[in-house]
Amino acid sequence: MPTHFEVFDLRPEYAVDRADLERRYLELSKATHPDRFVKATSSERLQALTRSQAVNDAYRVLKADVARGEYLLALEGRDVGAEGDKAVKADPELLMDMMERNEALADARAEGDHARARQLGDEAEAAKEAVWAEVVAAFQSPTWRTPAELEAQAQRLVKQRYLARLLEQLEGDG
């Protein structure tokens, strides 16, 4: 199985030229989409189906900054989406921070304090943007694949996930 980057013949780096990626995507779609193979043999139709699915999947991941960042780390053996014994363990400090944010939010909700909930949301949003800026900066370092930097990057991505989930909850409130 080629990696998502290999599908587009790109180097596995965080920086991606969006316009170039889109052009590659459309060219590959034109080459593989099942609509092009309606009259072909069953083998070719099956090929088209699986290949175009792989192209769509790769594009979905690479065009989105967070998904692309997480995928790059997963390629280096640190999958922040993994569960069980392969899961990336969050630092105690990070866990504490998240617990405090969750509790504060739960309290604000219980008291019906919408202004406070909104304020907590804004803080989480700011924290998420800050950690993402760190992620992007770290990917630009030529040594980001060293074990220590990978571990630090994984922690940042875990933090980003926690914050994104918290914000999703808030959005669910309307």
Add this chain to the structure above:
Amino acid sequence: MAGGLYDIAEPGASTVKEACKGRAIGIDLGTTNSLVAVVRDASPVTLADETGSRLLPSAVRYVAGAAPIVGREALASAAQFPEDTIVSVKRFMGRGPKDAETERRFVPYRFVDAGEGSSVVKFAVAGRTVTPIEVSAEILKTLRERAELELGGPLEGAVITVPAYFDDAQRQATKDAGRLAGLDVLRLVNEPTAAALAYGLDKKSQGLFAVYDLGGGTFDISILKLSGGVFEVKSTAGDTALGGDDFDRALAEILAERRGLPAELDAGQRRTLLDDARAVKHRLTTEDLVDGVTRSEFESAIGPIVQRTAQACKRALKDAELKPADLDGVILVGGATRVPLVRRFVAELFGREPLGDIDPDQVVALGAAVQADLLAGGGPREDVLLLDVIPLSLGLALMGGVVEKVIHRNSTIPAGARQTFTTYADGQTGFDLHVVQGERETEDQCRSLARFQLKGIPPMAAGMARLEVTFLVDADGILSVSAREATTGQEASVKVKPSYGLSDDQIEQMLIDSYEYAEADLRTRMLSEARVEAQRILAALAGALAVDGALLNANERKAIDDGVAALAASVTGADHRVIRERTEALDHATKMFAERRMNREIGRAVAGQRLEIVEKQVEHAKGTEEHERRARSES
């Protein structure tokens, strides 16, 4: 939008040129009306029946001991035979007996009380029982015959449109209906996407468009990006039980009150009332007072229904990460968008006057014909591509009823995902998966799609087997599941139990039943289908070998040539099973060839990119050089 790849011809304006007729058709299988269209002289046109009528009312009346009556005649006698005449059958497609409960108050049909385990709605009509799939197949058959008469022979295949928001079961039911009607269904295309294709094929139309499609019984909103012949759906949302029919019902309640009708009406009275309501609705488009109902009364009655579409529009925009002001246009589709209130509502919601210059009743069928023509290879296919999305997330029900999403809504199709599971008991050889569709987080709040039983896992200690399950949603938006045990590589067999639909065996049986009294007919049909398929693969393969024969070594080439010879020899025979077997054998023999061809295509696509970039750099370099030269000469 005239000019470009296709012109949208006015009905009757085109001249017939036999040589230019496409043999693939596009069908809009609508809640209220259905249409069939073909591409003729590079323009799509809808086909009329012998009376000149293009719209076929989606009404089927069953008659004891005779063939069903389809269309206007069936509709006209619906009040007289309310229980035997099925109208708006689309609302029951892919639905279970319990789902339809909400609809039953309004319709006069006799539902067959399905026993335990029955998953489809059944109607008792004129001494027999039919499913919505069979009723839809009658409508499709009528359109197929209309097209065959017009084109003077058998068809190459059909594209059938479905609401973008149709779920897996509704799509599968539509495809089954096509098969039952004797159609080779090339593709299911989403209605708004088909409409956009009809509008946007002038390659110069670029930008972001919203298609607001309010039909007789379904509502869709799709956001598309058009660029260089690529129609990329960014997001879609909708409601498969919301449409012009609901306007009729709201109006029928007003009429019933005006007329002093009792609360309980018999089937015939209900039908008459709904028919009257529809007529009043149509006249209220241009008149202010009809049958004692004012337009403003009508508008306040339907206001809440129209308002329900706003939520879907907002969600679609949000999923596409767009604001109304980002759009370049809004396209109106569906007969219900003729209602002035709907037009005003859309204009206000999107902050612009919507486009409606192609007949909203015909535009979907016209787009379907264009796609059918492209798929069958009749059109300039190189630059046109439809990239559509799955409307609802697919998820797996885990222990405790929690749903884990495996494919998210608005993912471009074909879409897929792979998940790994393990066994929990020693020697376990089977595994059950419950697949659901929807956005909610628990099993009972989502729509059950199917239960997949995986069998044939090699016996191992608990937790040792690594079961890799692949979910694949094809270009029709229909899911398939395959599984293999990763450590041994052994394929597991997957048995599908659709929650709301028929199994392949049941469809096969329906096909057989429809030929109950004509055994010979069935055999002829099976034989002819097998021959068509065999000839298709032989033709496709001959073309591929002529171009890419060099990709094979002598042994590989011989294996394929032998398969071709064996199949070619069987095609003239009378046994469809032999033809099928040899088709499959040949298909197997060409697997490697297909893979290499695809690899080469992909290589070319990527290389084309590189070439383009190099060309641009060269151009850029030239530009710089030019600039420098000029600078030098100036100095």
